[in-house]
Every structure is written in C-alpha cells, then in structure tokens.
Amino acid sequence: MHRLTSDHPIPAPFRNGVVALGNFDGFHLGHQAVVARARAIARAEGRPLIVATFDPHPVRYFRPDAPPFRLTTLDQRERLFAAAGADAMLVFGFDAALAAVSARSFITDWLGTRVGAACIVTGADFTFGAGKSGNAALLADPAVMATIRSEAVGPVTDAAGPISSSRIRVALQSGDPQEAARLLTRPFTIEAVVQHGDKIGRTIGYPTANMDMGKYLRPAYGIYAVRGHLPDGRVLDGVANLGIRPQFTPPKELLEPHFFNFGGDLYGQRIEVALIAHLRPEARFDGLDALVAQMDRDSAAARRILATIS
Incomplete structure (x- = not known):
C-alpha cells in the first residue's frame, strides 16, 4: 500500500488506474460499496486501484471554526483502504488552489493529466469542483471525460434511508456507538x-x-x-x-x-x-x-x- 499526494507526480505503476473518488470519512458501508465496485473493475482489467480522499476535509477548509467532526484520521483511512484492496491512497491537499479549480478542470487536468486515471468511480451524490459544480452527471458527459470512463454507485440504504457519515455522527453524539x-x-x-x-x-x-x-x-x-x-x-x-x-x-x-x-x-x-x-x-x-x-x-x-x- 502506497500513500500518494496530489502535489507530486503519480508514479508510473499507478497511472492508468481505477480511482475511487470521495471524501470517505468514516469509510462506512456506502463508501465501501464505491471502493468495492472500483476494485472489481480494476481487477477485471488488470489495473491498479487507487482510493482518493481529501485532506483537510473541504468542510474544514470552508468552515475553519466548525466543531470537530472527523470520524477517521488519514492513517486510519489508509489502513481501511488497504484492507479493502487498494494498491494506493491518493491524498488531494485541499487548499485555496484546489478550492478554486473548476469541475471540468479537475477532471481533465487533475484526474486526467496529473493522475492519469483510466476510470473514476464515485458515489451517486458526490460533488466536486468550485461551487460544487461537478457531479456524477458531469462525470458521465462524454464531451468532458474524453478518454476517462466513470461509474456512479448508488447509495447503500437501510430502513432509515441512505447510510451516511452524518447519520453516524448523530448516532455517536446521541450515545449510540452500537x-x-x-x-x-x-x-x-x-x-x-x-x-x-x-x-x-x-x-x-x-x-x-x-x-x-x-x-x-x-x-x-x-x-x-x-x-x-x-x-x-x-x-x-x-x-x-x-x-x-x-x-x-x-x-x-x-x-x-x-x-x-x-x-x-x-x-x-x-x-x-x-x-x-x-x-x-x-x-x-x-x-x-x-x-x-x-x-x-x-x-x-x-x-x-x-x-x-x-
């Protein structure tokens, strides 16, 4: 398992890979479904599997005074991603420069040129780019994606609805760790x-x-x-x-x-x-x-x- 960062060139062995893209804080059942689908594609095509995350969390960048909300550290996520079959974790350093990148530029310049991704897998509700202008629909647009394929994985649900990091936080704050x-x-x-x-x-x-x-x-x-x-x-x-x-x-x-x-x-x-x-x-x-x-x-x-x- 390798830890890669967006401010350094992606080594050749990890280019043309399948990238599971998201914040993945907590790495709950819904996140696991996204990575499982990316892993299936990577293994079927003989490509490396990269799980990409953001640090700090975008919420922390835009709302620096927000109360603590993290469910996992980067080190914990790295171990969880490795256990899920990832070959590498890619950390996008979320700063002013990245916050200003348009959704289209993030796809073409960052995921395409910098990362060299062959396929992107996200959750169906994942947003990215300046003003959260990027989403699964944009990732599915052939005019934008050019040579990069994409898939969006629907939410994992139970009787209470979609499983999310927000639900987990509420459970913990309510004294229900089970x-x-x-x-x-x-x-x-x-x-x-x-x-x-x-x-x-x-x-x-x-x-x-x-x-x-x-x-x-x-x-x-x-x-x-x-x-x-x-x-x-x-x-x-x-x-x-x-x-x-x-x-x-x-x-x-x-x-x-x-x-x-x-x-x-x-x-x-x-x-x-x-x-x-x-x-x-x-x-x-x-x-x-x-x-x-x-x-x-x-x-x-x-x-x-x-x-x-x-």
Whole structure:
C-alpha cells in the first residue's frame, strides 16, 4: 500500500488506474460499496486501484471554526483502504488552489493529466469542483471525460434511508456507538498518543491512558465500555471516561481508558480505543469514595458487555 499526494507526480505503476473518488470519512458501508465496485473493475482489467480522499476535509477548509467532526484520521483511512484492496491512497491537499479549480478542470487536468486515471468511480451524490459544480452527471458527459470512463454507485440504504457519515455522527453524539458500528461495519475508534496526565487514577486503583481527542468528532460525553489496540498487537478490554472529568478541576477534555488487568507503561505510544457501548453520562460524585464505588460498577458492566463481543 502506497500513500500518494496530489502535489507530486503519480508514479508510473499507478497511472492508468481505477480511482475511487470521495471524501470517505468514516469509510462506512456506502463508501465501501464505491471502493468495492472500483476494485472489481480494476481487477477485471488488470489495473491498479487507487482510493482518493481529501485532506483537510473541504468542510474544514470552508468552515475553519466548525466543531470537530472527523470520524477517521488519514492513517486510519489508509489502513481501511488497504484492507479493502487498494494498491494506493491518493491524498488531494485541499487548499485555496484546489478550492478554486473548476469541475471540468479537475477532471481533465487533475484526474486526467496529473493522475492519469483510466476510470473514476464515485458515489451517486458526490460533488466536486468550485461551487460544487461537478457531479456524477458531469462525470458521465462524454464531451468532458474524453478518454476517462466513470461509474456512479448508488447509495447503500437501510430502513432509515441512505447510510451516511452524518447519520453516524448523530448516532455517536446521541450515545449510540452500537448503531454507529453497524453503519461503519466496525466500532468508532479513536487513535492518539498516550499523554502524561495528573496521575489521579493510579491513586484510586484506576490508572488511565490519557488521550487528546484532536480533530475527532466528540461523541456523547460519558462512560464507555472500550477495547484498546496496542502497537504490539495486544487487545485490551476496559472502561473509559470521555469528557471533561467533572469530578476534578480544572475541566480537561480527554478520553481516559482504564484497561483491565494491565499494568504496563503506555506513555508516548500511539494506541487505538474503540467505543463499544455507552454506559452512562458523566457525573460528579460526593467524594472519591463514591466515585470509586461507581467506577467499580461501571467496570463490572463493561466486563459483562465486552464478554459477549468477540
């Protein structure tokens, strides 16, 4: 798996490829359908499969003050694309120059000349180009596409309608990580470097790995049953507080997983923590004894839930 960027020439082995094009934040069931169709074409024709994404997300460029909304980092997307069969990930750096490119120029100059794409596959609702003037209809216009073919993949739907990143965000903000996981086909997972903290948890028998939420969407604050993935491949069950720690001052927004039966040092390591189930909202307790008693109950509840999930 190779990571390519739009500011460098595309290496020869990846030209004349099939490009799955989209934002692909979250890489949910609908995104997976787009890449699966592109993969089928690439394999049938013996071409490389490139999954192209944008960074930063166009919304972040046009609305820099928007609250955090990302579901995946570039590193996470790269791993997801590789697992879906991509030969390379192409990152379009979204800046003022790209924002000003017309839809036709993006097709002919960027996808055609720069990338050397033979075929483009998008979702049916994908838009691109200055003013969002490009869409699946433009990609299907022979006068515009010249030697590049295209396909548009319709939405993947369920009883509630089309599956989308917006629905996943709503589920997470509503404290329903199970619904988000169903739409993503995996739990929503936060990846970050473990930081040094106040070390209060270790004094009450609950040492935690402090993680900054960065640009991730903020799910509902509260206590979660979680599953951690360490760089060495170990998988750890645990319970975590996600929020501002109302028991302590000053407020500090963190994800703080406590892993069961684990006493190792994680400082400075980049780990992943998957949110499995939301147990309760954050709360303030009348002293540390009451807090620890509730943490004992939370841990027991998390263990019961995680024991049922492989």
